Amino acid sequence: MQAALGRKARIPAIFRRRGDPLTVSENERRVLEIVRRSGVTSRADLTRATNLAPQSISRLIEALMKRGLVEFGEKRIRGRGHPGLAVRLTRSAVYAVGLSIRTEGADLAVVAFDGQVLAERTLSPSSMAVTDVIAEAQAQLDDVFTVLDLDRRRLFGFGLAMSGFFTVEAGRMNPPDPLAHWSVTDLEQTFMQAMDLPVWLENDGNASAIGESLCGVGLTHPSFAYLYFTYGLGGGVVLDGSLVRGAFGNAGEFSAMLSPETHARRPTLESLRRLICEHGVEVVSIADLQARFDPDWPGVSVWLDRVKEPLSDILSAISGVIDPSAIVFGGQIPRPLAERLIAGVQFHNRARRGETRPTPALLVSAVRGNAAAIGAASMPLKYAFFQ
Incomplete structure (x- = not known):
């Protein structure tokens, strides 16, 4: 099932009334994507990155500027020749x-x-x-x-x-x-x-x-899996910069990889919260856990040992099936806890003639905030x- 609006956005009435609908062509999308990833770039850089003619790039930039989506910044010097005007996204466009x-x-x-x-x-x-x-x-x-x-x-x-x-x-x-x-x-x-x-x-x-694709790890890893640690364990899959939704919109349900016997030991923050409470530390919610987390709380080491095997199974399955360059530990998980999880897991990866399959980098989310x-x-x- 695709979301009702999918990739074709309904344009708000205010933009239609202005006679300036914010719809973009595929080539305009390509230009905006390159500018977004670069932060600032030049028309010459865009020409090289897209293989479009310089005249085509100039027309695309002009059209995007008329709609207020991009703007010129300071001149940039790249190698020999005259400096080019930097192109960047207009922060206040929308x-x-x-x-x-x-x-x-x-x-x-x-x-x-x-x-x-x-x-x-x-x-x-x-x-x-x-x-x-x-x-x-x-x-x-x-x-x-x-x-x-x-x-x-x-x-x-x-x-x-x-x-x-x-x-x-x-x-x-x-x-x-x-x-x-x-x-x-x-x-x-x-x-x-x-x-x-x-x-x-x-x-x-x-x-x-x-969000990670636009603002975090995705800037250097176009293909990654995202583990979302919260009350349960979910996630998402991004390949070549695009979210993989699946037939029903539920791709990335990584907990579904586990058997019913192992599922009870999946690494959820709710199971950690309850275990910490059982060990005498009152943690009233996952938000409280996230805000006050102490790696030395009693119960944390017990939880890490309990979830290490099922999490290793999930990571190994992701590596074998999706083959991303990175797996991101994100959601509501505190950074120190994510780092300890990463240090304790392993990929099931048998060597063949002295070599093992390349495995993804395990990274903590680069997105700060919610x-x-x-x-x-x-x-x-x-x-x-x-x-």
Whole structure:
């Protein structure tokens, strides 16, 4: 099942009224993607990277500039010849908002066109009912745009991320038990009507993988697997810069690799929280675990030993089936815990004639802040403007 809007974004009415719809051609996408990855580049660099004629690059840049998507910066000197004008994304061209629905709450992020995270907010709705979360998200979004003095008319799209898997019904997800009441709602339509914006819906693992692709490890590793550690264990797969969603939108459900016997020992932060509490340290939530984590807490070493084997099985399966250059440890996992997990696991990789298969680098997420909310905010930009 593809998200209702897929890669063809519905353009907000404000842009249609201006007679300046923010739709981009495939060649414009190529140019925007190169500029995004480079930060700043030149027309000469774009010509070399795309194999398009210099005249074609000039026309593409001119068209993108007329729509306010790129701008010229300072001149750049590359080797011999005259310096060229630097081309960069226009930060204020459009903004996108992302909302991450967790089992314990919700988080909001606002991202600019160039990927800069402008704001992050932890929401405090009166309840986790859909209507209460929407009301709190609207209030926080209004406040962000007021405080930062941003042009609300340039708010382009809304990304929604939630734990769970997609069902066969469009716009619906089956979340963990604490969010069971969200499963009966067509989330895309509900949020589209409430926010008056095009909406992209993904599970939190896929959303975080998109954010990592745009702002983190994906800048140096176009093909990677993303492990999303939270109440459960999910993730996402990015190959050559594109998210792999699968037939039903549920690719990256790495816990499904485990047998029923091993599944109980999967590395979830909820299982760690409970084990720490059993050892006498009160940790009231996963957010509390993330904020106060101490590697020396009693129970942490026990948990690491317990999950080492099933996590090694998952990593080995990812390496053998997907063959990415990196596997990213992300989600809500504290960095010191991720580093200890990485140090303790191993790939099942038999040598042949003294050689083993190349295996992915194991890396901690390079995205700072709330991975799912930032990833959700990145989705409208990724699907509407970049490759």
